[in-house]
Amino acid sequence: MEPDLIIGSTVGADATVDSYDQLSEIAPTIMLDYGAHTWEDLAVTLGEATGAEDGVQVALDDFEAYVDEAAASLTLPGQTATALAYNGADGGGVFSAESSQAAILIGLGFDYVVGPEDLADQVRSDVSFFTAENLPAALANPEVVFVIAGGDEQADSLVNDPLLANTPAVANGQVYATGPTSFRIDYYSGKQMIDAIVAGLGGE
Known part of the structure; x- marks a missing residue:
């Protein structure tokens, strides 16, 4: 070539x-x-x-x-938020504060929070992975959870996960999908993620 x-x-x-x-x-x-x-x-x-x-x-x-x-255009449902790749029985990955996903949420007015790295099964520069057993601890602080690379069905699966029932975002019904292109953010997928968040939160 x-x-x-x-x-x-x-x-x-x-x-x-x-x-x-x-x-x-x-x-x-x-x-x-x-x-x-x-x-x-x-x-x-x-x-x-x-x-x-x-x-x-x-x-x-x-x-x-x-x-x-x-x-x-948004009225935030809570101040603290995190971005999560939810994998059901395999747990999930919480995106780092330096990630593009976090930057978008901060730009929209949220305070971004991450999970405790000492409980993570694997820590990368972009994501910390937690087992299903440790995921509740990773989601103990954010009032709002955005499900990365997932639609409404995946967000519903998180909401219906009995291990996560007592986490603030699930208990208060503040779990939102960000669409299938939100795992790797660029100019185009970033706008799609924003559009999904605005639609989910009822913005204009």
Whole structure:
């Protein structure tokens, strides 16, 4: 394919960091940790690498305005919130405070909270994974839980999980789906996540 630039990931199922030396022999190669950095940070890095800084800034400004407009339309059901990838009997992953999901929730006016890492089964730069037994402790503080990469059916499954019945968000009916594209956030999926949240919270 004779690429001019190769972009790889250092985290997740698509990680290619072990192949860096091999890829670098083909073309200049950049490895990105898209778990520990927001999509905005990654966009700036890629804009600099490709000479597209002006286009990146336009996208960033547009997205910031989109977040601000959405925030103005919302009445928050609670102040503290977390983003969770719910896996039923296998527990779930709470996204880090540095994640793009957290950045969106903070931009919408929430105070973002994470679970206790000492109870996590696995800690990555973007997500801390908790077993089903420890997930109630991970969700003991947020008043609102947003289910990442899930629709209403997955949110309903979380609400009906007997282990989570006494967590604040479940007990008060403040669990919301963020749609199937919200696991990895970019300019487009970020807007889709915001739209799902606004729809779920009854915003305009």
